[in-house]
Amino acid sequence: MSRSTRRRPPALAMVAATVALAFFLLPLVGLVRRADWGSLWEDLSSEHALTALRLSLICSLSATALSIAFGVPLAWVLARAPFPGRALVRGIVLLPMVLPPVVGGVALLAAFSRSGTVGEWLFDTFGVQLTFSTAGVIAAETFVAMPFLVITVEGALRTFDTRYEDAAATLGARRWTVFRRVTLPLIAPSLLAGAVLAWARALGEFGATITFAGNIEGRTQTLPLAVYLAREGGETSEAIALSLVLLVVSLAVLVALRDRWFVRA
Amino acid sequence: MLDATLGITLGEFELDASLTVRAGEVLALVGPNGAGKTTVLRAVAGLQPIDRGRMTIDGAVVDDPDAGTLVPTEQRAIGVVFQDYLLFPHLSALDNVAFGLRARGRTRLEAQASARRVLDGLGVGERADAKPADLSGGQAQRVALARALAIEPRVLLLDEPLAALDPGARDSIRRDLREHLRRFNGATVLVSHDSVDAAVLADKIVILDGGRVVQSGPVSEVLARPRSRYVADLVGVNLFEGDADGNQVHIDGGEHVVVADYVHGPVFVVIAPRAIALSNEEPHGSARNHWPTRIAGIETVGDRARVRLVGRMSFVAEVTAASVADLGLREGQEVWAIVKATEVGTTPR
Numbered sequence: 001m002s003r004s005t006r007r008r009p010p011a012l013a014m015v016a017a018t019v020a021l022a023f024f025l026l027p028l029v030g031l032v033r034r035a036d037w038g039s040l041w042e043d044l045s046s047e048h049a050l051t052a053l054r055l056s057l058i059c060s061l062s063a064t065a066l067s068i069a070f071g072v073p074l075a076w077v078l079a080r081a082p083f084p085g086r087a088l089v090r091g092i093v094l095l096p097m098v099l100p101p102v103v104g105g106v107a108l109l110a111a112f113s114r115s116g117t118v119g120e121w122l123f124d125t126f127g128v129q130l131t132f133s134t135a136g137v138i139a140a141e142t143f144v145a146m147p148f149l150v151i152t153v154e155g156a157l158r159t160f161d162t163r164y165e166d167a168a169a170t171l172g173a174r175r176w177t178v179f180r181r182v183t184l185p186l187i188a189p190s191l192l193a194g195a196v197l198a199w200a201r202a203l204g205e206f207g208a209t210i211t212f213a214g215n216i217e218g219r220t221q222t223l224p225l226a227v228y229l230a231r232e233g234g235e236t237s238e239a240i241a242l243s244l245v246l247l248v249v250s251l252a253v254l255v256a257l258r259d260r261w262f263v264r265a
Numbered sequence: 266m267l268d269a270t271l272g273i274t275l276g277e278f279e280l281d282a283s284l285t286v287r288a289g290e291v292l293a294l295v296g297p298n299g300a301g302k303t304t305v306l307r308a309v310a311g312l313q314p315i316d317r318g319r320m321t322i323d324g325a326v327v328d329d330p331d332a333g334t335l336v337p338t339e340q341r342a343i344g345v346v347f348q349d350y351l352l353f354p355h356l357s358a359l360d361n362v363a364f365g366l367r368a369r370g371r372t373r374l375e376a377q378a379s380a381r382r383v384l385d386g387l388g389v390g391e392r393a394d395a396k397p398a399d400l401s402g403g404q405a406q407r408v409a410l411a412r413a414l415a416i417e418p419r420v421l422l423l424d425e426p427l428a429a430l431d432p433g434a435r436d437s438i439r440r441d442l443r444e445h446l447r448r449f450n451g452a453t454v455l456v457s458h459d460s461v462d463a464a465v466l467a468d469k470i471v472i473l474d475g476g477r478v479v480q481s482g483p484v485s486e487v488l489a490r491p492r493s494r495y496v497a498d499l500v501g502v503n504l505f506e507g508d509a510d511g512n513q514v515h516i517d518g519g520e521h522v523v524v525a526d527y528v529h530g531p532v533f534v535v536i537a538p539r540a541i542a543l544s545n546e547e548p549h550g551s552a553r554n555h556w557p558t559r560i561a562g563i564e565t566v567g568d569r570a571r572v573r574l575v576g577r578m579s580f581v582a583e584v585t586a587a588s589v590a591d592l593g594l595r596e597g598q599e600v601w602a603i604v605k606a607t608e609v610g611t612t613p614r
Binding site for chain 2: 161163166168169170171173174177185
């Protein structure tokens with residue numbers, strides 16, 4: 001057997017791989033082909049679409065900000081502070097990544113609805129109601145998005161050479177200064193990647209949002225919900241136009257993170 | 266001044282050592298890998314609390330487990346040059362050096378102005394804006410030294426400061442480092458596994474092995490009179506100061522040594538004990554260095570003997586026990602010490 005024939009992949013694998021690739025590609029081609037390019041601008045600039053777009057941006061960016069504010073400390077604790085049951089805690093943090101989002105929504109309802117365990121206290125004490133509110137959308141999106149940030153940042157903190165922190169301490173820097181001026185800048189690429197992942201996940205959130213926050217235009221109806229509603233209401237061209245927006249955003253995320261995922265072997 | 270008696274238990278490893286380094290003095294900690302050298306540095310830096318003993322810097326207690334005192338690293342008057350320098354890769358050389366001053370509350374402008382002076386003083390001022398990745402090994406070492414010195418520490422700790430450099434650059438950088446250490450007015454502790462580093466840079470030497478001090482004292486004494494075979498193998502070298510002029514080095518005291526390298530200026534001449542051959546008759550042939558000496562002592566360990574030779578040039582030679590018998594060597598005997606020019610090492614001082 002010659003070396004070149006041994007290197008060629010088996011025909012069956014090539015066929016299967018081609019089918020798989022086509023399966024990914026064809027729906028996207030279909031989306032682009034079915035788009036009504038003539039009315040695209042009109043569909044996207046309608047009051048209805050703009051409201052959903054604006055709400056999606058506000059909610060997904062807020063969810064990303066919350067994920068950073070609470071996720072980075074959580075990642076730090078998981079990576080650095082040895083405590084019993086750490087594996088269990090990590091499991092709890094990662095659960096929303098594998099949990100069906102609609103289950104996440106039902107679980108959020110159980111805890112944060114006005115009659116829920118925490119929701120009742122929130123409402124009685126602060127008058128805050130998360131369900132059927134924009135805050136509820138942000139809560140649902142944070143729930144599903146934060147784990148992406150936590151695992152990315154935790155991984156970076158684990159592989160971080162802590163001797164840089166020793167060096168900073170010998171120079172007189174206190175822990176917060178060390179974190180702010182040494183650790184954080186050095187893990188910034190991972191933090192950015194985690195934030196982009198979390199943001200993309202929040203932007204696409206559907207199941208937990210519609211279950212927990214409902215589908216109220218201008219208040220809880222984000223882009224994916226608007227796509228779904230337009231599709232159900234027979235507004236196919238609008239659904240496709242909004243879908244194209246989300247497709248473009250997804251491609252932009254891939255481009256932004258290409259160095260992380262498409263590193264050439 | 267650093268005064269430390271320290272005991273540390275790390276699993277199976279027990280470290281017990283004591284060191285005293287006065288202001289202006291340089292102490293070399295020498296030993297093989299795993300001897301505990303870096304652990305001692307980490308303890309002085311406060312990165313590794315001690316389990317037993319007591320440590321003071323300029324009289325103030327920084328670590329005393331019995332009294333429950335432990336001054337954290339960031340509050341100790343120390344500067345550390347780490348083995349691979351650990352310059353912050355995201356900061357310029359200038360901001361690396363300014364980091365400690367900023368952390369101590371100086372404004373950015375003040376810190377950068379001071380940092381620039383220190384970099385200039387170490388001859389790397391023109392690299393102030395470079396990122397660590399763009400610095401050569403020698404430049405990175407000086408920036409690391411500048412970063413440690415900028416905060417005006419009372420104790421300077423250097424962990425294998427020359428190990429990361431390629432051998433071609435090492436000699437001149439070692440000489441420069443010696444100048445910089447001479448100008449530093451605090452106490453310096455230097456970790457090395459190289460006796461030449463210790464000889465060139467340090468005043469005192471502490472030899473660690475397996476967590477224990479096996480010998481300590483002035484460098485010249487420890488190098489010339491290793492108390493054990495182990496120390497002899499580790500650091501025993503013949504060291505002379507002189508001025509090089511091409512292939513000759515004029516030794517202080519009037520003798521000269523022929524070397525194979527072409528060198529100029531003040532140097533150390535390094536001759537390994539095993540490089541010295543002994544003969545009862547004056548050798549012929551011009552390429553060889555030879556001196557008449559008298560045997561001051563013979564110490565046999567196993568199949569080898571260390572022979573102490575005194576004369577216009579005094580050496581320790583190491584020969585086989587067989588040649589001691591063949592030449593009939595005994596104390597008080599006159600012999601010729603012979604060294605090939607190619608066996609003589611030089612390093613600038």
